[in-house]
Amino acid sequence: MRRHYHNVPGLLPILSHRTTRIACSTLKYVALGEERQQELTEMVARGLVPVFFGGDDGRMDGTDNLRNMSLSKNKTITAEKALRRVLREYQKEVTQWMDSGSPNAAEERRQTRKFLSDLLLGTSIMRIRHYHTLIAVLDKQENLRQDDEASIVPTYGLSLRDLGSINGVDISTYKYSLVRTSKTHPISLVDDDAKKLDLSRVMAHIHLQYLQEQGQDSSTMELILSDFLTVVKDPALGISVRYSLPLFFVKLLIDQYGLDLTEQMAKTFNAPGPITIRRNAIRCRSDSELQSLLSNRHGIRSAPIVPAQWNYHRNGTDALNNTAYIQLVTDDSWSPSKSSIWSLSSWKDGYFEVQDAGSQFIVQSIESTFDNNGEFVAVDYCAGNGGKALALASHIVMQHQHVENKNGESSLTGSPVTATIIAHDIVSDRLKQLEGSLSRIGLQEAGSTVKILTTTNLTACVNGQGYPESFADVVLVDAPCSSTGVLRRRPSQRFQLNEDEIRNRFPELQLSILQEASKRVKVGGTLVYATCSICSSENEQVVESFEDSSSNKGDGMLWKPLLYAPNQNQEEQEQSNRKDFRHCSNLLPIRIDSSDGFFVARWTRVE
Numbered sequence: 001m002r003r004h005y006h007n008v009p010g011l012l013p014i015l016s017h018r019t020t021r022i023a024c025s026t027l028k029y030v031a032l033g034e035e036r037q038q039e040l041t042e043m044v045a046r047g048l049v050p051v052f053f054g055g056d057d058g059r060m061d062g063t064d065n066l067r068n069m070s071l072s073k074n075k076t077i078t079a080e081k082a083l084r085r086v087l088r089e090y091q092k093e094v095t096q097w098m099d100s101g102s103p104n105a106a107e108e109r110r111q112t113r114k115f116l117s118d119l120l121l122g123t124s125i126m127r128i129r130h131y132h133t134l135i136a137v138l139d140k141q142e143n144l145r146q147d148d149e150a151s152i153v154p155t156y157g158l159s160l161r162d163l164g165s166i167n168g169v170d171i172s173t174y175k176y177s178l179v180r181t182s183k184t185h186p187i188s189l190v191d192d193d194a195k196k197l198d199l200s201r202v203m204a205h206i207h208l209q210y211l212q213e214q215g216q217d218s219s220t221m222e223l224i225l226s227d228f229l230t231v232v233k234d235p236a237l238g239i240s241v242r243y244s245l246p247l248f249f250v251k252l253l254i255d256q257y258g259l260d261l262t263e264q265m266a267k268t269f270n271a272p273g274p275i276t277i278r279r280n281a282i283r284c285r286s287d288s289e290l291q292s293l294l295s296n297r298h299g300i301r302s303a304p305i306v307p308a309q310w311n312y313h314r315n316g317t318d319a320l321n322n323t324a325y326i327q328l329v330t331d332d333s334w335s336p337s338k339s340s341i342w343s344l345s346s347w348k349d350g351y352f353e354v355q356d357a358g359s360q361f362i363v364q365s366i367e368s369t370f371d372n373n374g375e376f377v378a379v380d381y382c383a384g385n386g387g388k389a390l391a392l393a394s395h396i397v398m399q400h401q402h403v404e405n406k407n408g409e410s411s412l413t414g415s416p417v418t419a420t421i422i423a424h425d426i427v428s429d430r431l432k433q434l435e436g437s438l439s440r441i442g443l444q445e446a447g448s449t450v451k452i453l454t455t456t457n458l459t460a461c462v463n464g465q466g467y468p469e470s471f472a473d474v475v476l477v478d479a480p481c482s483s484t485g486v487l488r489r490r491p492s493q494r495f496q497l498n499e500d501e502i503r504n505r506f507p508e509l510q511l512s513i514l515q516e517a518s519k520r521v522k523v524g525g526t527l528v529y530a531t532c533s534i535c536s537s538e539n540e541q542v543v544e545s546f547e548d549s550s551s552n553k554g555d556g557m558l559w560k561p562l563l564y565a566p567n568q569n570q571e572e573q574e575q576s577n578r579k580d581f582r583h584c585s586n587l588l589p590i591r592i593d594s595s596d597g598f599f600v601a602r603w604t605r606v607e
Helices: 012-018 034-052 079-097 105-125 127-143 171-177 193-212 220-229 235-243 247-257 259-269 287-298 317-321 357-364 387-400 428-441 458-465 499-518 540-553 570-575
Strands: 275-279 302-305 312-314 325-328 352-354 375-380 402-404 410-412 418-424 450-455 472-478 521-531 559-561 584-587 598-605
Touching (some): 034 105, 034 193, 079 105, 127 193, 127 235, 235 259, 247 259, 275 357, 287 325, 387 472, 472 499, 499 540
Parallel strands (some): 375 472, 472 521
Antiparallel strands (some): 302 325, 559 598
């Protein structure tokens, strides 16, 4: 995945499940009065200014106060960073107005933090939609010669003349949606600090209205936007505006998947993803045991999900359906906003990890045979924080040492296999989370036959272990990518997408990494390539380039596709000239309960 976009420490319980829910939920803040909500909205508006317009270099101007930020510079910040600042500002002010002795004080603080995060992150995510809604409101207001008092949202005296591009919304890209305004009101850049703040205020108020009208059959905001978009004949622009996605990205998806699938994915990008966990077989021997533990110890309900109903763009269905994935049920008794999943004693004791079903499927795609008489060696070539390495360790134990029968009972199938997993990444900080988890999941206990080594220098590590150049039974390349398959998990990611990166720079890097990593696979070993991208330029095109380069290099390595569906139209495929992608699986995020978007390809080295 794209390694340099990380969840914000301390905000993960908020962001992991709520970052997209905030764009589609109804506001319920019983403990907060209207006046207090207005004060908090003003705080959010100030926090949004550097998100939309830039204005600082990542620091406050000495006072560490939102009201004293300099707007003289142009560097924008992410919404997550802005939220951290707003929460710090709130924490400083909370003692000035809240009665700590009040019986509702704790609930007020919880609702305040929720209000701030919902409003700031939600406004940021939906900025493309809300900016066009503002244009529609101002257009309607000027055409009808209404004043600000008659507007459905306060516009703070702004007119169409005051609008211009903001971070993530390039007005020039959407110029043909401004037919009714551009003739008389040329759009210019917003360059006045006061107007930047006013615009941020309006955007926050539009999101408040948007949230309050969710679920209504004919909301005012939806009617205004729909009416405005009737002048647009391009369906790509309609999806871009309605779901707040970059226009180039929407066009790319339509070219690749068609209009209907693109809109289905666009909807899921603004909806909450499921909380899926993976049982750690080193600590816990069955899914039923884990579910009972979650219920008895924490009161958390969970359900095994067999994803037979999910939609796949290509292959992988049978392999994915062989496993049930445990999803946690959020209800009145438990949700991440009430209790962080990482604070649960069952997680601290190493019984499970939080991991999307698609991410788990990547590890399950390995399907290697473990030799009782020798050592199994695997390399996680782009390990990052080590989620796949931990999953692989559990997978080895689960596949070799015990299996779960239909009654949920576990039995041993053989003596423990000796396995070494080398987790490699060029950035040492990315490996620290993995290193801190080894003891928790049971890999540093006496008698453990599975070990994980971490390294930033694979060659030195290999030499130190006495391995030859091509030594690994499995090499997993979870390559850096655009992360377009996991947009619902990363609220600011959509505004950091770059077309040249997706079409050119990432594929070049991915191919280079895959070619280099493939040298470590021994004859008979397995090579797995994966991304969390849904863009073919980073997936199928990289696979084709790798196969073409491998067949022409003459370096003695020969690769055979490891098929997901070996009997599926095999004769027809062999008799045609079509490219065979049966060794690839593309999971698409087109349902709220489905996995995120992932791509997997795999080969066996035959010589």
